[in-house]
Amino acid sequence: MSLLRRQRTIPKKDSPIVVVGCGVFGLSTILELKKKGYTNVLGLDVSTIPTPRSAATDYNKMLRVEYASPLYARLAVEALKSWENDPLYKPFYKKTGRLLLSPFKKENQARIIYDKIGAENVKKLGVNQRIIKLNSGKEIAKLISEFRNNKLPDHLVARYNIDSALGESGKSLVAVYRECVRLGAKFVFGKGGHVVRVEEGRVYAENGEIYRADKIIVSSGANTSALVDMDHIVTAIGHLVSHVQLTEEEYEKYKNMPIFFSGELGYFFPPDPKDHVIKIGHTFADARNYVRNPFNEHQTTSIPSYVHDAPKDVEDITRQLMNLVIPELANNPIVNCTIAWTSLTYDENFVLDYLPKSDTIIACTGDSAHGYKFLPNIGKYIVQRLEDTLDDEHALTWRYREPLWNKKAVSGRTSRPSYEVKQIKNWIKKTSHKRAAKL
Numbered sequence: 001m002s003l004l005r006r007q008r009t010i011p012k013k014d015s016p017i018v019v020v021g022c023g024v025f026g027l028s029t030i031l032e033l034k035k036k037g038y039t040n041v042l043g044l045d046v047s048t049i050p051t052p053r054s055a056a057t058d059y060n061k062m063l064r065v066e067y068a069s070p071l072y073a074r075l076a077v078e079a080l081k082s083w084e085n086d087p088l089y090k091p092f093y094k095k096t097g098r099l100l101l102s103p104f105k106k107e108n109q110a111r112i113i114y115d116k117i118g119a120e121n122v123k124k125l126g127v128n129q130r131i132i133k134l135n136s137g138k139e140i141a142k143l144i145s146e147f148r149n150n151k152l153p154d155h156l157v158a159r160y161n162i163d164s165a166l167g168e169s170g171k172s173l174v175a176v177y178r179e180c181v182r183l184g185a186k187f188v189f190g191k192g193g194h195v196v197r198v199e200e201g202r203v204y205a206e207n208g209e210i211y212r213a214d215k216i217i218v219s220s221g222a223n224t225s226a227l228v229d230m231d232h233i234v235t236a237i238g239h240l241v242s243h244v245q246l247t248e249e250e251y252e253k254y255k256n257m258p259i260f261f262s263g264e265l266g267y268f269f270p271p272d273p274k275d276h277v278i279k280i281g282h283t284f285a286d287a288r289n290y291v292r293n294p295f296n297e298h299q300t301t302s303i304p305s306y307v308h309d310a311p312k313d314v315e316d317i318t319r320q321l322m323n324l325v326i327p328e329l330a331n332n333p334i335v336n337c338t339i340a341w342t343s344l345t346y347d348e349n350f351v352l353d354y355l356p357k358s359d360t361i362i363a364c365t366g367d368s369a370h371g372y373k374f375l376p377n378i379g380k381y382i383v384q385r386l387e388d389t390l391d392d393e394h395a396l397t398w399r400y401r402e403p404l405w406n407k408k409a410v411s412g413r414t415s416r417p418s419y420e421v422k423q424i425k426n427w428i429k430k431t432s433h434k435r436a437a438k439l
Contacts, residue, residue: 007187008359010387011215016040018203018213018284020227021220022187023054024371028379029217034183036222043187043212046194046205049177050170053341054221059172060269060279061372063093066118071397073121075374076176078415079129081168082376088179089376092172096270097258098164099134099144102157102258104264107262111263115159118206130162146257150325166259166269167425168278176375184287195220198227201360215386216361222304224365228260229295231393233351233401234366236302238287238421239340242318243277244268251276254326266321277335284317289421305421310337312426337428342369350378352385352398361399362386 005121011017017028017038022045033041050057063083065076083093103111122129127188134140137152143160181187194206198218201213218228246254251271259266268280293299308435312339322328345366347352355361371378384390 003264004074008354008388011038013037014039015214017042017217018211019043019217019219020198020203021045021218021223022049022051022177022195023057023173023219023221024367024375024381025219025221025378026217027180027184028191028217028377029364029382030180030185031176031183032383034180034185036148040182041185042213043180043185044193044195044205044211045189046185046206048189050173053223053304054173058169059168059272059274060094060188061169062098062267063165063167063260063373064098065129065373066123067121068114068117070124071393072370073118073125073297075377076125077122079374079377083165086376088175088409089167089172089346090421092168092175093165094102094168094270095163097254098161099140099147099167099258099260100159100161101152101260101262101265102159103262104156105135105326106151110159112157119191125192129164132160132162136159145255147169147260147325149327150313151327156417160258164259167372167375174376195227197291198361200358206327214360217364217381217382217386219364221365221367224343225252225296225301226303228361228363229293230301230351230365231296231348232299232301232365234343234345236289236304236341238289238341238419239287239367239369240282240287240314240337241340242280242282242310242314242337243394244280244318244329245335246276246278246329247269250329250332254278260325265324266317268321268325278329279384280318281330282314282317283416285311285313285417285419287311287419287421287424304341305339306341308429310339311326311424312428313333342367344368349355350398351400352382352390353395353400354385356400371389413428 021031022043030041030043045051065077065080066072083089103109130228136154137150141148141150191207192209195203196206197204201212203216206319220227224230225234249306254271259269263283264340266280266282268278271278289301289305290300291304293301315334318334319330343365345368348368352364353364355363381394
């Protein structure tokens, strides 16, 4: 046992273990528990897999390995090996390439430092990625045929990573779930899986069911703070998302395009082969839903509202982004403008630790919108924390910690305002369309 942690009871192989929330962290943990021979594992979720409440429920997520933090770079490279080679994950690994634009604004120059350090860390770990540096919209047009008509500036800094990839997120979650079932894990969905309260050794569901357990792993993503006291360590952040609908002909033309990423302009992915939509993640603003902290009446905290609509601005920003990068699609139908909720930690580190006064409850949260890529391996570390074998570096980084902002941390995020969900009057409703993607 490390001196960094006080000792808790290590579960036996037949100890009842309940995992609350079956997204990336939850499913990865359940799979690892079953691989290690735990026989009494139960997963609970309000919806079947992939649950609509998970930010990883749709078609695509970036599988980048560039991190300014050596710990996360190592973690990402470890996960990458599974994405590339493990039969469970390999079918959902798609090497698409990624065009990364450096920020234009001075206040966002930290992103350039982040990217530079991240690239150096990847090289140190022996991962050789083919990268082409580009300095203008014209150079981008010559290299990437799908962006041939772009209106990007004549002077910019961009890096085209040929070896970047995406993960088919919803399908990969279903595959892991099925493997968990094959290995004997049990699941309850619906009202019996909708957890409304977590106490020491007990989990309470909406239908009145009480699940007793020796260990409870709360991996409910952005909703974790509604179930256990996370103080000010994490907050729920809503990412604004929209989709551009393509025709069959347009899909064939753009299906092999790379991921486009700009911390200032937004980012988007190759179109979904099923629904033929380009998913766009917006960076001009995010959303918060501030309520009274259920564990401290003197505090407020952001908890997801699960209102699957987005501010009216999203439609205009979507057209502006398309007009810059793929102007021929700027007037296409915009469908399913929504909010995808994730849990954000102030230092962008996960929280994988026991609650301070608990011997049974472990909180696994704080994915900060970059947790999906660790589906193949994050469960290993969560189970190590459960068994008190987690090394000091990871334990210290992922501890339940004092809510003090680390202003010296090198962040990949750009500055942006936040919408307060309750104050937004002008919403754009979901657009009804037979091929619209569902979140």
